[in-house]
Amino acid sequence: MGIFELSALLVIVLLGALALGLWVAFSLSLVALVALATTSIPTGQVLATSFWSASTSWDLTALPMFIWMGEILFRSRLSQDMFTGISPFVRRLPGRLAHVNVLGCAVFAAVSGSSAATTATIGKISLPELQKRGYDDRLAIGSLAGSGTLGLLIPPSIILIVYGAAVEESIARLFVAGIIPGLMLAALFMGYVMVWAALNPDKMPAREERVPLREKMHAARSLLPVGLLIAGVIGSIYGGFASPTEAAVVGVALSLVLARAQGALSVATFREGLMAATATSCMIAFILAGAAVLTTAMGFVGLPRQLAEWIGGLGLPPMALLAALTLLFVALGCFLDGISMIVLTTAVIMPLVSAAGFDLVWFGIYLVIVVEMAQITPPVGFNLFVIQGLTGRNLFDIARATMPYFLLLLVMVVLLALFPDIALWLPRTMFAAA
Structure with missing residues (x-):
């Protein structure tokens, strides 16, 4: 044949x-x-x-860890805080909070190096919030699936490591080369969201009022816990303290600490998050x-x-x-x-x-x-x-x-x-x- x-x-x-x-x-x-x-x-x-x-596979270990981190964030106030902090800065842009998918995936891509982990983690946080706020499902799902691919390009990237080893090329050069194309792709995705929202105003939630700069700065304080989490995970990688796989465990540990500090972590929520992460991880691993x-x-x-x-x-x-x-x-x-x-x-x-x-x-x-x-x-x-x-x-x-x-x-x-x-x-x- x-x-x-x-x-x-x-x-x-x-x-x-x-x-x-x-x-x-x-x-x-x-x-x-x-x-x-x-x-x-x-x-x-x-x-x-x-x-x-x-x-x-050892590399597969990072996937359930990052998914569990997403489940912890989903069950704590951190996911809502992320939307609260970003909302004042994007609410005047066409597409408004739909940009959170793109921005969230771009940032998390610098943590995970995996497209699947990026999509699963950000999706677990953003999709329920966007649905609750009345955003079009196709816009929310499409922007998440597209932006999740940034996990392969923005360093650290697992697939660039594989390619570099296969062709005996400098992995450091490959990582640096992926930065500008990754940012350009994020900008293209945000541009499309803006154009779609401008052409489909009837499918967007009602426009919110302009927020004074003082309120924006106050709302930005809600991003501090998420910022600390990202800094901890990325810092552990680039500081040489942990590999991307080990950094996933750092992310879970920091998520548990932050959720506990907010009073959102109980035995029940811990069990629910662990079981949900297990189900999603098994689906992906299968x-x-x-x-x-x-x-x-x-x-x-x-x-x-x-x-x-x-x-x-x-x-x-x-x-x-x-x-x-x-x-x-x-x-x-x-x-x-x-x-x-x-x-x-x-x-x-x-x-x-x-x-x-x-x-x-x-x-x-x-x-x-x-x-x-x-x-x-x-x-x-x-x-x-x-x-x-x-x-x-x-x-x-x-x-x-x-x-x-x-x-x-x-x-x-x-x-x-x-x-x-x-x-x-x-x-x-x-x-x-x-």
Whole structure:
């Protein structure tokens, strides 16, 4: 069976399984079993080994910790304080508190390094508040799913570490290169929220009165506990006291202390937060395990490698090669998580990238943005699954709400291709000075 026939078959199986209501993890595993059926590989052994290895990853430890931190904040006054503190500063902007999703994700991305953890934590805090205040559900969900992808780009980024190790490029340079594109993406997302709100005033809550500067400063005091929490987590990472995984535990500990100081922590709320975090973490871990089975199957079948080799054989000029690679990674995003895409294709595509004259630091940032696009692309957009777990909504309804942010990510890819210094100027300046 050719690669295109096999790709079409796997897409049909996946869409059919999801349409029948099969759990996402089981749907991914089913696609893996269909792929493995075309080989002589023992499927039972692959299934067991992949599930176990995906469930025992040390990097996965940070995910439940950050989700638990979000549950603690949700049950304390800290989430409401965040809205109270930010509200006076954004209430005159079109979109008003919908910007909290973008700003919150941008800040938390600098803490977690994970798209899923960013989406789950900020969503647990912001979605109930926005719903309670009368904001349009599609705006709230779409802005959360889109902004959650910032967790992959703004340092520290797990996926940039994987890429840097794979191509033997400086991880410090990659981290610095991700700062300006990450901030630009946040600005693009906020700009879209403003435009949408201006075009749909009937779907926005009533405009609030202008707040004097003195009241703004008073309200900003409500942000102090959240600021201390962020400073503690980020400071533990950049101060060298903790890795991003260990910093998640620091975040949980600080959240418990702050919740206790506010009088919001009791045995009941502690138990509720822990159980809710366990349920959400298990849902995400189960999907990751299903994705790991599919990733292993794709490796045995050789589909990503064959697609990459096919593109390499076309002999495309640099910009056409970049467009083809973008389509390739978005297509692979229908089956694989971002790290798996990089691991499975790097060895094949890097000679093409080097021959085309692309800077490896620049290409790393481009690759992360394309992977971000895959995070919000159905049927296997991981951020979509996280939000589905938070809201219980239909996956494709969430995908429709997220589509404008997918297009904005595509705009960012074009800008990065036309103006490479968006990614290269800051590392070149900083490391030249050093």
